[in-house]
Amino acid sequence: MTSLLLGIDIGTTAAKAVLVTPGGQVISEGRAQYLTEHLAVNWVEQNPEEWWRALCSATLEAVAKVPGVKILGVAISSQAPTFLAVDSSGDPLRPALIWMDRRAEKEAQEIANKIPNIAELTGNRADPYYVAAKILWFIRNEPELYAKTKYFLQIPGYLNFRLTGKFGLDKPHASLLQLRTADQDGWSKELLSTVGVNPELFPEIGDCSQLLGEVGTKASIESGIPAGTPIFFGSVDGASAALEAGAIDPGIVAEMTGTSTVLIMPTDGTVRSEAFIAMSHAIPGRELQLGAMVASGASVQWLHEKILGNKISIEQLTKGAENVNPGSDGLLFLPYMMGERSPIWNTNARGVFFGLSLTTTPESMVRAVLEGTAFALLHNIEIARSIGLPVDEIRSIGGGTKNGLWNQIKADVLGIPVAILRESIGAPIGSAFIAGLGLGLYPDIRSAVTNAVFIANRYVPNSKNHIYYTDRYQRFRGLYESLKDEFDLSAKSATYGGNS
Helix, strand or coil: CCEEEEEEEECCCEEEEEEECCCCCEEEEEEEECCCEEEECCEEEECHHHHHHHHHHHHHHHHHCCCCCEEEEEEEEECCCCEEEECCCCCECCCEECCCCCCCHHHHHHHHHHCCCHHHHHCCCCCCCCHHHHHHHHHHHCHHHHCCCCEEECHHHHHHHHHHCCCCEEHHHHCCCCCECCCCCCECHHHHHHHCCCHHHCCCEECCCCEEEECCHHHHHHHCCCCCCEEECCEEHHHHHHHHHCCCCCEEEEEEECCCEEEEEEECCCCCCCCCECCCCCECCEEEEEEEEECCHHHHHHHHHHHCCCCCCHHHHHHHHCCCCCCHHHCEEECCECEECCCCCECCCCCEEECCCCCCCHHHHHHHHHHHHHHHHHHHHHHHHHCCCCEEEEEEEEHHHHCHHHHHHHHHHHCCCEEEECCCCCHHHHHHHHHHHHHCCCCCHHHHHHCCCCEEEEECCCHHHHHHHHHHHHHHHHHHHHHHHHHHHHHHCCCCCCCC
């Protein structure tokens, strides 16, 4: 009988499940997608039942590929943070507001006005990205549902409840509520009072590798995970992805590419900046600071589907873009398709193509998108270095790593190597390591990660291209600064309110 660890990740668009050996070798995978509802500008929801359906589909697929497998333990990571209110039976009271939802902009600004030192208190600036502002929106706009709320959960907590019947909240997700103190040792009374929420509305908080419970009989039938299998608290997807990349020491930065791009920068816990999303990973001996998030992966997908109508494959577009010179025939692209988080924190920012002409081709637009997202990465890295964080190498993981042109553009723009792993699946691998740590299979997380990370390729910067991109980057930065006020003014008239 093969004994394996099961790592699961609930991303923005799909659930992934992987069975791996304790040494990190991937034995099988499963995947299932779900829908995202864009109800209005900045209103983005998902159905929690779809997460469960996708988890079961993904795990059943992975398990079916390994007859007779013994699953030693399970940990789940997910997109973060998420607003999800459930009743006393654990049933969702409404669809979940995912990280992309920014409807609570007004509430976030109100919190910032009332608590000017919020970044010092919690480690993060006030923003609708965090759960605190969304809870305040919920209390004001759906009080009848708030009155029925037993707990506010995160995605791993909800799915862990479906598996074990026990409620819990992992520390990495707890740090993104913006209701805890910066050291994550307790609740901020000032924030709780301002939002008007009782800490009893949050379940037990545990380290990500802490045992929560065991899989129940009904959940076993639905998911294919044997009854009695240990379930651990779990983590945030970015932090778990950093484990797969072996980014556990300052200088080695993990970049998770998907619907958005996330940079994860290990620190000793002393570095704080409003530009970053500070998050305690809660793995003994190491804190990971979640450093940057930029809308990137969705931009090429948007161009492919909405502008070009799927008439040519993404692979063909990318191949054609390889023949476009750096600079994309004069095009610049701002990749702020759903507003932007670090480092500009502007809900009203939007995607922009600058420099379009009658000679513009789809291939030059694709290259401009890839360059624009690389410039946004550089913006974040500049901020990181300015506050003392070293950045010596990027280890890129996730679906975007299959795009060799994008990898090379990033290296040329950043001026540092971009390393690609031999097997790049992302957060589920790190989640499997977390389960192994909870089972005592490793003396520490370094032992698990060090022997499991294999670099397949390093994209080295082209010095000539880097010099050129250094100047082009200044044009990128200047374009946003020129449009910054216009984004805010335009947002006021973005929705037509006239009579029909």
